[in-house]
Amino acid sequence: MGNLFDLTGKVAVVTGASSGLGADAALAYAEAGADVAVLARRAEKINGVKEEIEKLGRKSIAVACDVTNEESVKVAIQTVLDTFGHIDILMNNAGVAVRGGVDSMTEEDWDKSFNTNVKGIFFVSKYVVPQMKERGYGKIVNIASVNAVIADKNDMFIRHSYNASKSAVLGLTKGMACSYARYGITVNAIGPALFETEMTQGTLFKSEQFLQGYSAMNPAGRPGKKGELNGTVLYLSSDASSYVQGQFIIVDGGGAIV
Template identity: 55%
Template sequence: MMHPFDLTGKSAIVTGGSGGIGFEIARALAAQGADVALLDKRTECLEARAEEIRSMGSKALSVKCDVTDEEEVRAAVNRVIDSFSKIDILVNNAGVAGAGSVDQVEESAWDAVVDPNLKGIYLMSKYVVKHMKERKYGKIINMASVCGLVGSKAIPLHAYAASKGAVVQLTRAMGASFAQDGITVNAIGPSLFRTDMTEAALFKDDFLNLYNELCPAGRPGNPEELHGAALYFASEASSYTTGQTLFVDGGWSAV
């Protein structure tokens, strides 16, 4: 009997796959047998990451792609289909964080956060869903955030919170629309996790002490602690689950 989390024979796209949470999710998928295409606009270590996936026994593809550029997205999706023949799983992970209050943040800074976090999901899904509908099968995982559910007194994250709240609702809407096409759409909502992006900005004593005091778990998350949620949504274990957001947040959203 096949293990419910087995991904042998499946092929996946992970955006923002060159590091941090994206690469951790890619590793988790590959460990269960999936072939993985890593998409990222940062190319410094992209092929090296793909080689790490290959060392695990899976096929891997590294593709330069800015998820806010429609032509790059279209070309990247076509390249993955040409290489893997199909796309079973799409992980919309690419995104950025950014602090700022609506009364202070410049329009360009607002767009720099909202576009990759929300428009990127729209564009990637636009081209992958067409392919998944033809095959009557697909698993889409969007990266939301606990900031899409609750506010923050410590730091004004207005553009980030707005974008991630929209991801939660977009996930519901897509899940409802595509269920009869054999496509499930779910989201993961992390709280603070240690990554290259958060290390420099947030892992400072004052903020970290405050976070640890407020978070029921008393600590930030480690990227590998997202493996379970990603594998659940990517596999047949979640065949009757769609439109949902699983908050992997150390209990932050529970209090």
């Protein structure tokens, strides 16, 4: 059967690729043989990721893109298509985690979560899916969160808009999966738990009390390590998952087991 995880000849697009899980995934795609377009708001950050991909012998472009702005997304995806000719894999990774409960957060905070975490997937997919349908092939991986199905128990880290927006990602994933399966496109979601990334370093990883509590409650006894999401990403982005559709794979060390 050959190497089902081989991505040679494929073109991948990763949003929110400037750091953390997105940057890790972009490099994993390149190591598996894909050429990779990295998209994020911070051009200087994604240029560094682009250079790392090129060191692996793969082609890459860094495209500044604000996933909450439709025109920015439209221009970015057209740039990718003009460069590579097609897109095989889309990883919708761009996301934000805004702290606060419904009794304390502002409308602006609420909208920030949904604009990035949900509308961002809508905008990017809107301009990627048509050419996937035309070619009869595509792999879409939406990054949700384990917090789509479980809530934060520690009052210090309540994130109601994050819970709600990541749950919405699951609904969108299922709808897209049903609609596009007939075109040879698979759409699935991943639910990471706590990983040390740029997003979490400044908040969750600063609290030793939180980390101790998290580790004590998690069957694995620790947060996720760098690279531990990549296997699931490559599985859902490759022909190894050709008959997997509309699923949500949680990568959390067992914390969501019921």
